[in-house]
Amino acid sequence: MNHTKRKKIICVIPAFNEEKNISRTINDVKKYVDQVVVVDDGSSDNTFKKAEAEQVTVIKHCLNRGQGAALQTGNEYALDQGALVIIHFDADGQFTAREIKDLIKPILEGKAEAVIGSRFLGKKSGMPWIKEWIIMPIGRLVNKILLNVTLTDPQGGFRALSRKAVSMIDIENDGAAHCSEILYKLTKQDISVLEVPITVKYDSFGQAIMGGKGRGTGGMRIVVDLIIAKLIR
Amino acid sequence: MLQSIVAIIIILFFLSKVIVKRRNNDISRNEFLLWLIFWLTAGFAVIFLKRIDSLVSSLGFSGSGIDILLYLGIAVVFYFIFRMRLRLEKIEQNITKLVREISLLNKNKK
Numbered sequence: 212m213n214h215t216k217r218k219k220i221i222c223v224i225p226a227f228n229e230e231k232n233i234s235r236t237i238n239d240v241k242k243y244v245d246q247v248v249v250v251d252d253g254s255s256d257n258t259f260k261k262a263e264a265e266q267v268t269v270i271k272h273c274l275n276r277g278q279g280a281a282l283q284t285g286n287e288y289a290l291d292q293g294a295l296v297i298i299h300f301d302a303d304g305q306f307t308a309r310e311i312k313d314l315i316k317p318i319l320e321g322k323a324e325a326v327i328g329s330r331f332l333g334k335k336s337g338m339p340w341i342k343e344w345i346i347m348p349i350g351r352l353v354n355k356i357l358l359n360v361t362l363t364d365p366q367g368g369f370r371a372l373s374r375k376a377v378s379m380i381d382i383e384n385d386g387a388a389h390c391s392e393i394l395y396k397l398t399k400q401d402i403s404v405l406e407v408p409i410t411v412k413y414d415s416f417g418q419a420i421m422g423g424k425g426r427g428t429g430g431m432r433i434v435v436d437l438i439i440a441k442l443i444r
Numbered sequence: 445m446l447q448s449i450v451a452i453i454i455i456l457f458f459l460s461k462v463i464v465k466r467r468n469n470d471i472s473r474n475e476f477l478l479w480l481i482f483w484l485t486a487g488f489a490v491i492f493l494k495r496i497d498s499l500v501s502s503l504g505f506s507g508s509g510i511d512i513l514l515y516l517g518i519a520v521v522f523y524f525i526f527r528m529r530l531r532l533e534k535i536e537q538n539i540t541k542l543v544r545e546i547s548l549l550n551k552n553k554k
Contacts, residue, residue, distance in 0.1 A: 287548060
């Protein structure tokens, strides 16, 4: 990390049963941030041990609570550590670590308080066609109808948030629906949001319609969670 | 007639259960009132089934009173499931808060 010594940039990596990828992901990310915080979300494998071996901060959830819950834990810890910019980065190695610079830049330049990585702004992602042309357009429509979120990639998990933005949002959705929730809360509170193109490597399909890895994942579950969140609040 | 008596006995059984639970403070006052109203309504519906029949036909429905009660019963059950789902969601959120608190406390102790 060399572009600034004064700015404390912390990368929060939520991880659930990622023993195969966590070390590589941490080492990829380390170069671009001041501190890495891994939140082990109740993994039953060696994710915790592997992350600790990389000499980074590791927080352990004693139960699997979902990616949204892990990110909120990471956010709270990062704020406590004095973070000025917080990056959210998946543990599975699908994101490209060098693009962290592209996400941080608009915040450091004061152009935005939140920068969201989008898989639909030109860069090739190798996304399965059914996801790109059927599932994601439906997802965008659901986000538009339920939350009035109109960004190109409401389910993207690669984002950079300023301290101010993180302080103003509290992730209440434990599962994968947190992506939409974050965008909704940012928009609602008039926090300036910018989208930048990112590259995502697809080794597998990722989240399926009916379920995925860990608590609160899967397309249908996300829709149900968004509806319930609307009813509770 | 026999069916009505059986239904009344069942309703009285559940009504007594609700009263005992309230006496033992197992359920809150609001919950007690909810169930009391529910079972009393069911009891009245059984007793005045013939009146409900004529009411239903005067409203233009082709089914009998018991059919309408069944439909209403299903609607009520769905409502309770929905309420339970929301309550469960709140409990899940509280569990998450506890897990987060514990994890951050453990981290800060180290």
